[in-house]
Amino acid sequence: MNYIRCMKAAVLPIIMVAIVGCESKQDKSGNAVPAQQNAAAPGTPGQVKGAAPVMSAQDKADARAAAVRVLALMESGDFPAVYKESAPSFKQIGSESQFVGKFQETRKTVGLLKNPQETRLGAIPGNGCVMVYRLENERYKTDFRLSFVRSSSGKMELVGLNQHDELKK
Secondary structure (H helix, E strand, O other), X not given: OHXXXXXXXXXXXXXXXXXXXXXXXXXXXXXXXXXXXXXXXXXXXXXXXXXXXXXXXHHHHHHHHHHHHHHHHHHHOOHHHHHHOOOOOHHHHOOHHHHHHHHHHHHHHHOOOEEEEEEEEEEXXXXXXXXXXXXXXXXXXXXXXXXXXXXXXXXXXXXXXXXXXXXXX
């Protein structure tokens, strides 16, 4: 269990950098920078040198579909399916039984979380994205951070999952 916590602690700064990097692509009104300002420089396919990663509309749609699937499995308590459908790199955090046990324990403590609302979507290097969803129940507000990368087969696969719970006041 400590290994899972350590992995979360190691991955969280990377995810936060990805989120902050993506926010820098917005103007003060919260609108995305126009495409012509983010046009590719010669020799850099689809991206300005040093700029935050850019995500295509197809990647966004596929990531959202994958996130909806993961959230539905989490809500139904089908943690084994979440583990089985995740990327091989995700499975390096521990065994399926450890993953399932940890999330069953968390669900027992926190309860069933409902009404996921997407709060952030950002690109990460390597054909991936991070999505943050806000869920809640009577006692807790929870942020779910889901990271996906596109596999060689073209499918968006879960590579990171982090849950942060806040007790409501």
